[in-house]
Amino acid sequence: MITPLPKLKMNRTALENVHDSLAILILIFSVAYTAARWSSLPQTIAIHFNAGGEPDNWGSKAFLLIGPAISLLFYIGLSLLRKTPHQFNYMTTITEQNAAHHYQISLAMLSWIKFELVVLFGYMQWSIIQNAEGKSAGLGLWLLPAVLVILFGTIVIYTMKSKKIQP
Numbered sequence: 225m226i227t228p229l230p231k232l233k234m235n236r237t238a239l240e241n242v243h244d245s246l247a248i249l250i251l252i253f254s255v256a257y258t259a260a261r262w263s264s265l266p267q268t269i270a271i272h273f274n275a276g277g278e279p280d281n282w283g284s285k286a287f288l289l290i291g292p293a294i295s296l297l298f299y300i301g302l303s304l305l306r307k308t309p310h311q312f313n314y315m316t317t318i319t320e321q322n323a324a325h326h327y328q329i330s331l332a333m334l335s336w337i338k339f340e341l342v343v344l345f346g347y348m349q350w351s352i353i354q355n356a357e358g359k360s361a362g363l364g365l366w367l368l369p370a371v372l373v374i375l376f377g378t379i380v381i382y383t384m385k386s387k388k389i390q391p
Contacts, residue, residue, distance in 0.1 A: 229310040230323040234331055240306075243339040247299055250346040254292045261353050262288075269356040277363035279355065288352065295345035302338040306331055315386065326386060333382035340374055 262285070270279030271287040309327040318326055347367075354360040 229314075229318045230320050231310045232324055232327060234306075234309060234324070234327050237328075237332070237335075239332060240335045243335045244303075247339050247342040250342050251292065251295060251299065254295065254346045254349045258288050258292065258349060258353065261357070265353065265356045269352065271352075273363045275368055277365050277367050279362060285356065288349065291345050291349040291352070295342050295349075298341045298345070299338060302334055302341075306334055315383070329382055329386050333378060336378045336382075337375065340378065344371055 265285045265288075267285055268282050269285050269287065270281070271283040272279070272281035274280045309330050310323075312330050314326055314330075316322075316326070348363065351360065351363050355362065
């Protein structure tokens with residue numbers, strides 16, 4: 225039988241507040257920028273990019289409504305997930321003594337990932353509009369490797385922090 229993890233009320237940290245404030249600003253900017261540029265965009269835009277960041281599929285500019293929606297869903301979903309660190313999977317035994325510290329590490333990682341995803345979708349939204357307006361070509365060869373390094377790097381860093389704690 226699995227023993228339930230301790231349920232603790234975890235206060236928000238300054239880092240989480242900064243991440244959330246910046247993420248909300250990026251979400252607002254993304255929607256406002258899309259709305260401001262909407263009428264000047266062509267009806268058909270690049271909607272998919274290959275691993276090299278080059279456009280390889282085109283569709284309606286209505287596709288631009290999906291990016292902010294997905295970003296908002298990530299933001300809301302990860303914000304709700306923050307309320308249940310006692311239901312996360314941990315790589316060590318969680319006790320009353322170490323629960324708060326493990327929860328803090330997990331919540332910090334979650335905050336970073338939430339922020340990184342909102343930044344990524346905001347950048348992609350801006351970049352797709354730049355492409356549609358002919359101001360750039362593609363997302364750039366660097367985007368996919370950078371995203372992978374940043375997201376997986378965050379996970380590795382916080383996993384290492386978690387492993388340093390004794391059970």
